[in-house]
Amino acid sequence: MAAVGALAATALVVLTGCGGSGSGTGDEGAASPTRSSGPPAHSPGPAITPLPTTGAVDYQLGGAYPPPKGVTVVERDAGDRPAPHTYSICYVNGFQTQPDQAARWSGPRAELLLRGSDGRPVSDPDWPGEHILDPTTPAKRAGILAVLAPVIRSCATKGFQAVEIDNLDTFTRFHRIPESATEALARAYVRTAHAAGLAIAQKNAAESSRTARSWGFDFAVAEECHVYDECGAYTAVYGKRVIEVEYTDNLRTPFASLCRAGNRPPLLVLRDRDLTTPASPHYRDRTC
Known part of the structure; x- marks a missing residue:
C-alpha cells in the first residue's frame, strides 16, 4: 500500500497543478460538486480548435488507414x-482499461481498479x-490521472486537435461508483x-449530455444515436458539434435517407461494427 500512496501523492500534485476549467471544484470538493447551467469558461492557455461543423468524418479505432476522399475529420486511437x-x-x-494495456494497470496500479466482493477486479x-x-477517492483519482494525463498530453504532442x-x-x-x-x-x-x-469530447451517455457539458466537454461523439433516438439529446446541448457513428449491423433506415434527414448531426459516418481497415473483407465505411 505504501507504493500506491506514493504514486497517488505524486499524482495529486498533477491534479492541483492543471489549469482550471470553469466553476467546478477539484477533488477536495468532489463530495458536494458544484453544478452550473452552462459550460465552464476556459482558463488562459493554449488555443483550442473547436470541432468543425462541416465536412466528412471517419472513425478509425480499429486501425489507421488513409482517410477516404473528402474526409476532413478523423478519430484514431491514442497509439x-x-x-x-x-x-x-x-x-x-x-473510465475503463483497454484489453491490450493490462500491464499499465498492474503492480501498485492494480489498486486503481474497482474490486468486487470477491476482491477481484x-x-x-x-x-x-x-x-x-x-475513481471513488481523491487518491485513486490522482493515481488514474497519473497514468492517463500523460496519454492525453501525448495526443497534443503528436498533433491531434481533440x-x-x-x-x-x-x-x-x-x-x-457515485x-x-x-x-x-x-x-x-x-x-x-x-x-x-485539446478540445475534449463526451462519448455516448446521451442522458448525461447537459451535465457533461457543464463539466467542460466541448463536443460529443455519439454511437447509434439514430437507432436509439438520442441524437437530439446531444444536439440540444452541443448544437452541430456532434459526431454520429452508426453501424451496418444495426441500421434501421437506409443510409441515404439518413443522410438526407434535416435534423441529423452534420458529421455522420457508417462503419462496420469491428471498425476494420480496408484490408478486411468486412470493412464498410460511408459518409454523407
Missing part, C-alpha cells in the same frame, strides 16, 4: 498518429478484457486536455 491534413481526434478510454461483461477504473474520453457512463452501470466521483475525474480530464490545447 496511432493523427491523419495528416484533417481535424484529428485522439481516443482515450478514461471488476470487468465489463459487454467488453471482455476491460476492467473498471475506481481527445475523446470513452465510457463516461460507467457509473450508470456499476453503481458502486456520479460525484465520475464528475471529479471527468473535470480533471477536461483540465488536462484544455491545458494541452
